[in-house]
Amino acid sequence: MPSHDVLIIGAGLAGQRAALAAAEAGSTVAIISKVHPVRSHSVAAAGGINAALNPEDTWESHAYDTVKGSDYLGDQDAIEIMCRSAPDEILWLEHAGVTFHRNDTGHLGTRAFGGASAARTYYVADITGQEILHVLYEQLMKHHEQLDRYEEWFATDLLQDDEGRCVGAICRNLRDGHLEVFNAKSTILANGGAGQAYKPTTNGLIVTGDGIAQAYRIGARLMDMEMVQYHPTTLAGNGLLITEGARGEGAWLLNAKGERFMEKYAPNKLELASRDVVSRAEQTEINEGRGFPDGTVALDITKVPKRRTLEALREIVNIGRDFAGVDITAEPIHIKPGQHYIMGGVKTDVHGRTTIPGLYAAGEVACVSVHGGNRLGANSLLDTLIFGRRSGEHAAGLTRHLPMPKTPASKVKDTEQWIADIIRRPAGARRVAAIKQELGQTMNEHVAVFRDASGLAKALEVIRRLKQEEPNASIDDRGAIFNQDVISAIELGYMLDVAETIVVAAQERKESRGAQFRTDFPAREDEQWLKHIDISLNGDGPQISYSPVTITQWQPEERKY
Numbered sequence: 169m170p171s172h173d174v175l176i177i178g179a180g181l182a183g184q185r186a187a188l189a190a191a192e193a194g195s196t197v198a199i200i201s202k203v204h205p206v207r208s209h210s211v212a213a214a215g216g217i218n219a220a221l222n223p224e225d226t227w228e229s230h231a232y233d234t235v236k237g238s239d240y241l242g243d244q245d246a247i248e249i250m251c252r253s254a255p256d257e258i259l260w261l262e263h264a265g266v267t268f269h270r271n272d273t274g275h276l277g278t279r280a281f282g283g284a285s286a287a288r289t290y291y292v293a294d295i296t297g298q299e300i301l302h303v304l305y306e307q308l309m310k311h312h313e314q315l316d317r318y319e320e321w322f323a324t325d326l327l328q329d330d331e332g333r334c335v336g337a338i339c340r341n342l343r344d345g346h347l348e349v350f351n352a353k354s355t356i357l358a359n360g361g362a363g364q365a366y367k368p369t370t371n372g373l374i375v376t377g378d379g380i381a382q383a384y385r386i387g388a389r390l391m392d393m394e395m396v397q398y399h400p401t402t403l404a405g406n407g408l409l410i411t412e413g414a415r416g417e418g419a420w421l422l423n424a425k426g427e428r429f430m431e432k433y434a435p436n437k438l439e440l441a442s443r444d445v446v447s448r449a450e451q452t453e454i455n456e457g458r459g460f461p462d463g464t465v466a467l468d469i470t471k472v473p474k475r476r477t478l479e480a481l482r483e484i485v486n487i488g489r490d491f492a493g494v495d496i497t498a499e500p501i502h503i504k505p506g507q508h509y510i511m512g513g514v515k516t517d518v519h520g521r522t523t524i525p526g527l528y529a530a531g532e533v534a535c536v537s538v539h540g541g542n543r544l545g546a547n548s549l550l551d552t553l554i555f556g557r558r559s560g561e562h563a564a565g566l567t568r569h570l571p572m573p574k575t576p577a578s579k580v581k582d583t584e585q586w587i588a589d590i591i592r593r594p595a596g597a598r599r600v601a602a603i604k605q606e607l608g609q610t611m612n613e614h615v616a617v618f619r620d621a622s623g624l625a626k627a628l629e630v631i632r633r634l635k636q637e638e639p640n641a642s643i644d645d646r647g648a649i650f651n652q653d654v655i656s657a658i659e660l661g662y663m664l665d666v667a668e669t670i671v672v673a674a675q676e677r678k679e680s681r682g683a684q685f686r687t688d689f690p691a692r693e694d695e696q697w698l699k700h701i702d703i704s705l706n707g708d709g710p711q712i713s714y715s716p717v718t719i720t721q722w723q724p725e726e727r728k729y
C-alpha cells in the first residue's frame with residue numbers, strides 16, 4: 169500500500185511545482201495523474217505568464233491591475249503575495265531551463281496582455297505552458313529517490329480519518345483497473361478546472377472538475393463558483409482557443425461592418441481590456457445584429473507583421489489553417505466568446521489549506537482567490553506556480569511531525585462496488601456522452617456571458633434531471649484495461665456537481681460583477697455583494713454561506729478600460 173508524506177493529485181503545473189517544493193523540503197512525495205504528466209492541460213497554455221520583472225514595472229502595478237481585473241472580488245493579501253513573488257519565480261524557471269523569448273538586446277522580452285498597464289507577459293512563442301511543463305518534469309527526475317510518479321492513475325475518492333482529517337485517496341490504476349489506498353499525511357489537490365461542464369470549451373477532455381467535486385463531497389467549502397470566464401477569441405463550433413497573445417501583438421477585433429467596435433466599449437485599452445469586458449462587447453455586437461451570420465465577429469491578425477506572426481504565434485497559424493481553413497497572416501478569422509476558465513474552486517488560504525484538515529488545493533482547482541470575478545490573461549500560470557509551491561512547502565512542513573496514517577486496504581470495497589455497478593449497468597439507457605452533451609450545451613446557453621433568473625432556473629432544472637439519469641448512464645466497455653468508459657461515467661458525476669454549484673451561486677449573486685453579468689441585475693452593488701459566495705454540501709444539496717473579501721490597499725472603484 170503506497171504511503172507518502174505528501175500525496176499530490178494532479179501533475180500539471182500546480183501539481184509538479186508542489187511536488188518539487190515538497191521534495192526539496194525533504195518529504196516523501198507521490199504525484200499521480202490520470203494522463204501522462206506532460207499531457208496535463210497546462211500543456212495548452214499559449215500566451216505566457218505575468219511578472220513585473222522589468223525595472224520600470226512594479227509588483228504594486230501588477231497587483232492593482234489584478235485587483236481591478238477581478239472586479240474587486242479578489243483577495244488582496246493573496247494577490248500581493250502572488251505579484252510580489254512573480255519576478256523570482258520567472259527567474260527560477262529561467263535558471264531551471266525555460267527558454268523564455270529574448271528581445272533584440274538579449275533581455276527577456278515581454279508581450280502585452282489584457283487588463284495590464286505594462287507589457288509584463290513572459291512567453292515562449294505560443295507554447296509557454298508546454299515548455300514550462302516539460303522543464304518541471306525534468307526537474308522531478310532529480311528527486312527520484314523520494315518522489316514516486318504514478319502516471320495514468322485515477323483518484324476516485326478522498327479518504328478521511330475519524331476526526332475528519334484527509335489521510336490520502338483511493339486511486340485506480342488505469343492500466344489494469346486495480347484499486348489502491350494511498351496513505352498520506354497531507355494531500356494536495358492539483359486536478360485543474362472543470363471546463364468540460366460546458367460545450368464548447370477551450371479545455372481538453374480531461375478537465376472534468378474531479379478535484380472540486382471530490383473535495384465538495386467530503387465537505388470542503390467551494391468559493392466564487394459563479395465566476396466562469398468566457399475567453400473573447402475562440403473558434404465557433406469546436407471552441408479552440410486563439411491566444412490573447414494575438415491581441416497582445418496588435419490584432420484588432422472587427423464586427424461584420426468592419427468597425428473596430430472596442431473603441432465604443434473600452435476606448436483606452438481597446439482589444440486589451442479585461443476578458444469579461446471584451447467578451448461582453450463581442451456578444452453585444454453579435455446579439456444586436458452586427459456580427460456575422462455564423463454568430464461571430466472577426467479577429468484581424470493581419471495587423472501584426474507577418475514575420476512576427478510566424479515567429480511568435482505559430483501555433484495559432486496552424487490552428488487557423490487546420491481547424492478553420494483560414495490563413496491568419498492573410499485574412500481575419502471568425503471568433504466568439506467561449507468557456508475557458510473557472511475562477512472559483514476549492515476555497516483555500518494563502519498556504520493552500522482548504523477547510524478540511526490535511527487537504528490542500530492549488531492551481532485551477534483552487535480558489536485562493538487571486539482572480540475574483542475575472543482572471544487576467546497570463547495570471548493563471550503564475551497562480552499555479554506560486555500557490556503550487558506554497559502548498560508543497562506548507563504541506564511538507566506540516567507533515568514533519570505527524571505519524572503516517574494507516575487506512576485499511578479494505579477501504580477500497582465501496583469503490584470496488586461502485587465501479588462494478590457502473591460496469592454492470594444494462595445497455596439501452598441514455599449514454600454518458602449524451603448526458604454530458606446536454607449538460608454542456610445547457611450551461612453554454614444559460615450560464616454564459618449574459619445570465620438571468622429564468623435562464624439560470626432552466627439550467628438548474630436540467631442539471632437536476634441529469635443528476636437523476638446519471639446513475640444509470642450506459643457504457644460499452646466492460647473490461648479492466650484502460651477502461652475510459654468507466655472513467656467518463658465517474659467524471660460525469662463530478663461535472664454535474666460542479667455545474668450545480670456554479671448555477672446555485674450565479675442565482676444567489678443578484679448583481680453584475682466580473683464574469684457574472686445578470687441582465688436582470690445589471691449594476692455592481694458593492695454594499696450588498698462585495699463578498700464571496702461559499703458553497704458546501706449539506707445532505708444532498710448545496711448550501712450557501714458568505715465570506716468577506718480581503719482588502720489591503722485598493723478600495724473598490726468604478727472599473728473603466
Ligand SMILES: Cc1cc2nc3c(=O)[nH]c(=O)nc-3n(C[C@H](O)[C@H](O)[C@H](O)COP(=O)(O)OP(=O)(O)OC[C@H]3O[C@@H](n4cnc5c(N)ncnc54)[C@H](O)[C@@H]3O)c2cc1C
Nearest residue numbers: 178179180182202210214215216323360531532546548549
Ligand atoms: C487553451 C488554453 C490556453 C491557456 N493559456 C494560458 C496562458 O497563456 N497563460 C495563463 O496564465 N493561463 C493560460 N491558460 C490557463 C492555464 O493553462 C490553466 O489554468 C492551468 O494550466 C491549470 O493548471 P493546473 O496545474 O491547475 O491543472 P492542469 O494542468 O489541468 O492539470 C490537472 C492535472 O490533474 C490530473 N487529474 C485531474 N483529475 C484527476 C483524477 N481524478 N485523478 C488523477 N489525476 C487527475 C490531470 O491528469 C492533470 O495532471 C490557458 C488555458 C487553456 C485551456
